[in-house]
Amino acid sequence: MEQGLTYSNAFTELQKLVRQIENEDIQLDTLAEKVHEANELIKHCESQLRSIEGDVRDQQNGAA
């Protein structure tokens, strides 16, 4: 997964994939690949939400 991917780009991409799968616009043999891609986007968003450089919770144990 691309590191610098923004939330809105990730979300747009996720929406696109889910709609494709919902509309069954995709070949069965690429389904697994698309589902994997969608799951990676979800994981990316969820983990980014909970970790960021300079997180306030990290500073609690430090000097700040």
Added chain:
Amino acid sequence: MPVTQKLSEVVNEIEGTIRNRFSDRTFWIKAEIADVKKYADKRWCFLKFIEKSGAMVTAEIKGVFWSGTYNNITNFEKATQQTFNSGLEITCNVAVRFHKRYGLTLEVLEIDFAYAIGKLEMERKQTIERLINEQIVVQDAVTGQFYSFNNRLGLPTVIQRIALITAPDSDGQRDFQKVIRNNKYGYAFSVTEFLTQIQGDEAGKLISNKLKAIDPGKFDIVAIVRGGGSDTDFKAFNDFDLVKCVATFPIPVLTGIGHDRNTSITDLVARQNRTPTETATFIIDHNLNFDNEIEEFKERLSRAVDSCLDHAKKDLENYRQRIKNLSPATILKKGFAIVMMDGKIIIDPKKIPGNATISTLLKDEIIHSQVTKKTTDGTGFDIQ
């Protein structure tokens, strides 16, 4: 050698003269106050009344509030939402007093709040008019809402990098940080503090300077918070330069400057929440919305995949049934026969000679027979 008098005799005479002239009179005056020293524990306040012509002070006299009228100051601060401090112009009722040791003073009996409020409202109105004239804000003719470049900026999908403008070691700073740090969803935030004095005459300028020091590329939003439920002194937030700075700032500004009854002009051109806690909660809820949307897509994805596989399974079953329907076994069961000769299926009857030995495959048996006669009427068969 001149004849001298005791100092007390002269002072007594002055005191007597002043008492005779002023003891039954009070005056309503409008003047600027300076050198304000409040002793809240004793409920005294010493100050100076001054009048200026340009920068020059043309009249000056000491003033005092004693404990009996000290509540005028607290009431004034509540009513006007500004600190009773040097630089204010007030309208008040005074009595002339002379003390043998401390000299001439105007004792304040009452402050006219209406004047102070009116003056503040006038200033506020003028600032808003100037903002509209300079096209920094637009007021919606129907709703009365104010729109600026800043409060029309969309919020980022997720807010994580926060520039926090607040007073050092203040309730506002603590409340905001506490809510952000202890959010129960485990969202990560990076908060960079830009600390400054946030009340008083200089505050508007100081806050503007902090805002200008923020690199908008490094943050998602700016939060300006001031806490502790302090009602007074948000005059700084009506400062034209500060409002202009906020209204035109390139990333969204969220305010939580802690007052219930009034809205500062800074609030109008930014996104307003009432308190630092509410501002922090707003940010967390914003991220929660996104988190919920992701969750929803997760469920939709799982349902869509199930439905995809389900359809594929049904399609497969459908084909299997069709193939089964077309198989020779099914055809034989329906009463058709297959004719074979020399181990091969014969489709064209012309290939069967008049005396050939053929095999006829029926549902359960094969019948071997000798051809005795071949006929045709040329019209083919019409089997219903």
